[in-house]
Amino acid sequence: MRKVVKAVTALSVASSIALAGSVIEAVKVDSLEGVRCGSEVIKQNVKFTPVILYPQTTLRMNDKKANELNKDAKAKEAEVAALTDGKEIALILRWKDKTKDLFDCYCSDKYPDGFAVQFAKDASEPQKLPYIGMGSDGRPVAIYIHKAYKNEIFEPNGNKEVFYQVNPHNVNAFGKELEKFKEEVKKRGFKSYQRAFVSEGFRSMTEIKDNSVHYRTDMHYVEKKGGMWGGMVIRPIEDFYASPSKGEFAVAVAVWDGKELQRDGLKRLSGWFALKLPNGENKELEKVVTEKVDGNVTKGKELAMTNCASCHRWKGADMAPPYMAPNLSNIGGQATAAYIKESIIDPNAVIVPGYNRNAHPNFSWYMVDDKGNRTSTMPPFNYLKEEEINDIVAFMQTLKAEVEK
Secondary structure, eight states, rough: OOOOOOOOTTHHHHTSSSSSOOOEEEEESOTTOOTTTOOOOHHOOOOOOOEEEEESSSSSOOOHHHHHHHOOOOOOOEEEEEEESSSSEEEEEEEEEESSSOBBSSSSSOOOOEEEEEESSSSSGGOOOOTTTTOOOTEEEEEEEEOOOOOOOOOOOOOOGGOOOOOOOGSSHHHHHHHHHHHHHHHSSSOOOOOOOOETTOOOOOOOOOOOOOEEEEEEOOGGGGOOEEEEEESSSSSSSOBBTTEEEEEEEEEEGGGTOOOTTBBOOOEEEEEEEOOOOOOHHHHHHHOOOOHHHHHHHHHHHTTTTTTBBBTOOOOOTSSSSSSOOOHHSSHHHHHHHHHHHHGGSSOOOSSOTTTSSSSSSSSEEETTOOOESSSOTTSSSSHHHHHHHHTTOOOOBBOOO
């Protein structure tokens, strides 16, 4: 197995990170069989690349406490690496987290830490990558999620096994009998949350349960450097749900922080980056995910305030009703320039379902016809000059949260 010099990266240095995405090169190893977080093959071979994860602020969650905890949330720097043995691809992620939050109860005021890795099904047309949140109509994604569960807790499971819900201190057992009881609790306890989904837009996310997807995930917490999570997804290079184009995948990662009551769409999310297999050569994909538009940011801000701020909100522009259109506060950290351009010229290309249309009937940003098809209430701004569009995109690429130190 060949060894490579580890890339020296500092999790606190955000200034060295490109404004757009990155290109992650997978290192070739002999085998990924049995590999988990912390395995020697990872320690000896990985080359970590910094990736910024921005607060997902498109929609505001209906949870007052969670919203307060995440108000003015900062972006988080993570590090990503990849390994491949020619048959499978391993995506490895690590990020700082001072608290280890585990799932140990079915309750509405406590949530676990977790992570997700999203693969675009097809990256052969990089200009039309899926919507970064959950894919989009005709542009599906495969999503792998792992959440941190504590498996020493046992709660009702419908099997009337109430005996194993008793606190060990109240069990009439000692020595080996007590250890046997604890082992049974552990067997019946919560197992790690590992799920694979396919999604083609908001509210279409569907768990894959027919054994047609083969993957494994892992998640491990270490106390060093003030606390850090490591996560990993291993899946076949080729399958029905996502395959590389010219030897490269389009990939995005996300993390949830249980301390901040994050779950579902309340998380930190990266933009698309290119995951490059050995000998991969998809220059168009690499160009799209790293593109920084050459435009006049000052003029772009003026144009955005004139053309966009009456419906959209972002930091520094909060005059529009909160339910009128998607919040753009972090679009510069999560969307490609190509996606932003497409949204300006052809708003119907990707419809992001908004808030409850019954609760906010005067502010819905899409309409639904008799057949259930959604169309955007935003008109196409294709009358703008190309230079003006580039200026707007250049400005919107600056819309992103500050990275936490």
